Amino acid sequence: MAKSANTRLAKRVRGSRTGRPVMALLDLLGRRWTLRVVWELRDAPLTSRALREACDDASPTVLNERLSELREAGLVENLDAGGYRLTAGGRELMELVLPLQKFADRWPPFKP
Amino acid sequence: MAKSANTRLAKRVRGSRTGRPVMALLDLLGRRWTLRVVWELRDAPLTSRALREACDDASPTVLNERLSELREAGLVENLDAGGYRLTAGGRELMELVLPLQKFADRWPPFKP
DNA sequence: CATATTGCTACAATTTCAGTAGCGCAAGAG
DNA sequence: CTCTTGCGCTACTGAAATTGTAGCAATATG
Numbered sequence: 001m002a003k004s005a006n007t008r009l010a011k012r013v014r015g016s017r018t019g020r021p022v023m024a025l026l027d028l029l030g031r032r033w034t035l036r037v038v039w040e041l042r043d044a045p046l047t048s049r050a051l052r053e054a055c056d057d058a059s060p061t062v063l064n065e066r067l068s069e070l071r072e073a074g075l076v077e078n079l080d081a082g083g084y085r086l087t088a089g090g091r092e093l094m095e096l097v098l099p100l101q102k103f104a105d106r107w108p109p110f111k112p
Numbered sequence: 113m114a115k116s117a118n119t120r121l122a123k124r125v126r127g128s129r130t131g132r133p134v135m136a137l138l139d140l141l142g143r144r145w146t147l148r149v150v151w152e153l154r155d156a157p158l159t160s161r162a163l164r165e166a167c168d169d170a171s172p173t174v175l176n177e178r179l180s181e182l183r184e185a186g187l188v189e190n191l192d193a194g195g196y197r198l199t200a201g202g203r204e205l206m207e208l209v210l211p212l213q214k215f216a217d218r219w220p221p222f223k224p
Numbered sequence: 225c226a227t228a229t230t231g232c233t234a235c236a237a238t239t240t241c242a243g244t245a246g247c248g249c250a251a252g253a254g
Numbered sequence: 255c256t257c258t259t260g261c262g263c264t265a266c267t268g269a270a271a272t273t274g275t276a277g278c279a280a281t282a283t284g
Binding site for chain 1 (some may be wrong): 132133134135136137138139141142143144145146147148151184185186201204205208211212213215216217219220221222223
Binding site (some may be wrong): 225226227228229230231232233234235236237238239240241242243244245246247248249250251252253254 | 255256257258259260261262263264265266267268269270271272273274275276277278279280281282283284
């Protein structure tokens with residue numbers, strides 16, 4: 001299953017055809033709403049609609065595409081009871097994303 | 113200077129109009145090639161063309177736009193001698209991005 | 225002057241995204 | 255059963271972003 005996910009993912013990787021894993025990740029995270037989705041799922045699972053609200057009412061079209069990609073990458077999973085949550089790997093990635101908040105809060109150009 | 117950069121940046125922030133700094137950052141990093149540019153500048157400054165090559169010959173149109181945004185955000189600067197490099201803040205951000213490599217290398221769906 | 229390199233721009237073709245509407249399904253209420 | 259509600263998800267059109275290619279002006283170098 002990881003293998004098929006891998007195969008599919010490789011086909012989707014844009015901008016980087018080197019096959020280096022980090023490039024695939026940078027490319028995935030460089031698509032609109034991807035980082036935001038991981039961010040919004042940091043605390044608890046969310047239903048697709050709650051997630052949409054959390055993401056400033058992003059269009060369901062893209063959101064669903066991002067969720068598919070993230071599921072394919074094994075970072076997000078669909079709960080049987082409904083809703084999405086981060087997998088173990090997704091949470092691992094989230095731990096790397098969380099520190100961005102401190103950085104943003106301290107970096108003057110990002111302050112409101 | 114930080115103030116004008118802030119003003120301009122706020123206007124450019126898409127998808128998030130909450131004014132929360134981290135959202136502005138997630139949005140900036142969620143544009144194509146942004147993360148990649150930071151990644152490619154991690155070790156040494158690069159000329160615009162060297163950067164373009166490093167980024168799988170991405171179109172100069174987008175690269176230039178991303179570089180403008182990154183300069184505006186004070187994360188990248190233009191060297192007098194030519195070329196681009198990370199600012200102090202850019203390097204700080206880079207430190208948060210570097211661990212993604214380890215994650216990608218260990219996460220099966222990203223392995224080639 | 226000839227040549228090469230740099231940062232950067234123009235422009236058409238293509239891809240992606242936004243915004244809105246609504247489907248089919250399942251669960252609960254009456 | 256019928257009605258309602260909320261779920262995941264899709265369709266569709268117009269707008270925006272990205273790609274790919276070509277080339278400019280400025281600067282340096284021979």
